[in-house]
Amino acid sequence: MTSPFANLPAPPYYVVSFSSIRTAGDNGYGEMADLMEALAGEQPGYLGGETVRGPDGFGITNSYWRDEDSIRAWKQHADHVIAQKTGRSDWYERYEVRIARVERAYGFERR
C-alpha cells in the first residue's frame, strides 16, 4: 500500500484545502477524480496531496504546491476547468476552498 501522507519539502510552501460534501451517486465522479489526481501530479510546482472522505460523504483534500503561481495555473488548466464545472453541476452539494501559506511543519512516526 502506498502511504497516504504527502512527502513534502521544508516550508515555506502552499496548501489548497478543499472540503466538500458529495451529491448522491457517482455520476462519473470516481473516474474524473482519478484523472484529476494524476493530472495534478504532472503540474509544475505540485508537491503532493492527502485526501480522505468519511462514510457520511464529507471529505477533505489538502494539495501542496510550491507557490501561488502554480496553484493559479492548475486552477486555469483546461481539463481542470471542465472538472470544476462538472463539480458544481453534478458532484458537490457544497465545497469550501482555502489557500494558505505553510510556515511551519512537524511530525511523529512510531518506530
Add this chain to the structure above:
Amino acid sequence: MTSPFANLPAPPYYVVSFSSIRTAGDNGYGEMADLMEALAGEQPGYLGGETVRGPDGFGITNSYWRDEDSIRAWKQHADHVIAQKTGRSDWYERYEVRIARVERAYGFERR
C-alpha cells in the same frame, strides 16, 4: 445533523492541518478526542474545525485559528499536552502537522 463545515470569517486567519494514521483499537481515544474538541472550542482565537477519518484509518483535521499566538497557547494547554503525549504513546502510528496562514478562501453551495 450539524454541518461538518467550519463557519469562518474572511481571511487572513490560520489553519493547523493535522494528518494522522491511528493505531489499532480505541485505547481511550474516542473519549479524549471528544474532550479535546470541546476544549479547543473554548480557547481564545479558535475559529472552527473540520475533521474526517476514512475507513483505512487515515484522517485529516483542519482547525482554524485567529493567529499564531492562539495556536501556540492551545499547543501548551496542560490538558492538551497530556493528550499529545498519549497520542504519541498510544493512539497514532504517524502524524504530520502543518501550520499555515490562510490568504484566500471561496466556496460553492448548491441551491
